[in-house]
Amino acid sequence: MADLFNTLFPHVASKLDELWISTLQTLYMMFVSGGIAFLFGIILGVTLIVTKQGGILENKSVFGILDRLINVFRSIPFVILLAALIPFSRFIVGTAIGTTGAIVPLVVGTVPFFSRQVESALSNVDNGLVEAAMSMGSSPLGIIFRVYLKESIPSLVRVSQITAISLIGLTAMAGAIGGGGLGDFAIRYGHQRGQTDVTYITIVVILLMVSVIQKGGNYIIRKTTH
């Protein structure tokens, strides 16, 4: 077994520690930026739904500004965003490099995409349910939490899966600004030193992460769909 591993991945055995650290760095970026992006995405997605025409808190100007802002940020390629946000990152987290420096661009890169996904998940909630809740005297806040969010848990999980998986891709790119993580690891050894087996082992680790996200999400979806 060990022989087979050494034959298939000759350069990996000596870097197991570094592989482990890179994996933790990727997980760190995922959880911190993912957690923050989730919160902002839900807030902005809900805001879009309730302020749009016919929404429970219809507001043309709030919707118009938010809608355009999201479109602008969605159209900036992530690699350019990384560079453009360097001063902003310094201002927010005190540094623009390393895993912590990557958090700000990761959040900014994820939130617009996720907000749109949340918006579409919530727009599938039957208007009749909102109307029924209003007829029972629910407040706008009550409708947001007890109808919109509660009734769309399966779709919210589904869009979170999609976003989390695309976030893994973004964390790999963040390696470009010295962000560390698996992307950085694969580029430094696999690409720059021609140790292709290192690239492959990185792919395996990332595949594992993706399947955990898929399996876990599907489990919650199954449990919450009736």
Next chain:
Amino acid sequence: MIKLEHVSKTFERDGVSFKAVDDVSLEIKKGEIFGIIGFSGAGKSTLVRCINLLEIPDKGSVVSVDGLNLTALSPKDLRDARAGIGMIFQHFNLMPSRTVLENVIYPLSHKGIKKDEQRKRAFELLKRVDLESKANSYPSELSGGQKQRVAIARALASSPKVLLCDEATSALDPQTTHEILGLLKELNAELGITIVIITHEMAVVKDICSRVAVLENGHLVEQGSTFEVFANPKENITQNFVKAASNLSKAEHLSSDYPLICDLKPGEKFVRLSYRGPGVSEPLISLMTHRFNVTMNILYADVELVNNSPIGGTVGILSGRYEDVENALIYIAGKNVNVEVLKNG
């Protein structure tokens, strides 16, 4: 109990405005079952939503439960007032992610009521609608009639004084419709709850409403006791509703569809006799044929009870001597029966 005064509601989409409800005034009395009938697009749903202000009228005022002027309330007070007006819908609008019990608990929670108190009350309500056994099922596992009964239980949770029914039986089959209407009648009798029913089905109004209003293009064209409106429909649209609900309208097509049956001999008359008012208890046709020595070949007879009074009539061919037939018709017209001679032989 509920008083709408000059209520109007206009919708505007893409610069085109559409008057859904146009200057409607009506009063619904405490404890009655009031029907609002109209064809689709007449503005019924908008009108019923003006009662609990799910649609805010552009003009007019809505005075509801306990003389509260809903149109003058703050958003917070309006929400509290809405809880006192139950509502059920055509498509039930149950929350699919919640069990039957949790659906009924919805209006009870976040109101400072203890959890076990909420459950107890919800169970009582489910028992009321005969669905205790389904407490832990999800709405997707229920039939249409069961879903509507859960919706009724949910609407009753906050002990409302008024129940609004927006096409509540339109998605149900006739048998289930009958059951749901029976349940509503029962609740009306036992709890004294005022019920407002929106429908396009005359059968529903006929079955349970004591008074009815007819809506056309956002206007209220006719209103009164169900019997009055049925027996003497004044407006065209009301006549259409009445005809649609009765077999007597077939008489018009009879002479063209079945010419042989209506092949009248000289002196015979093809007539439609319809009851005009309450209190038809005499065997009129039998008396008439005896007294005037005429015969009546009955082709159709359709009599229904509306609020315990018969409504409807008879279509047939009257034959006998010319004078006898004339006198028979004068006699029967004098008995509060509307006589129409559709064809002379």
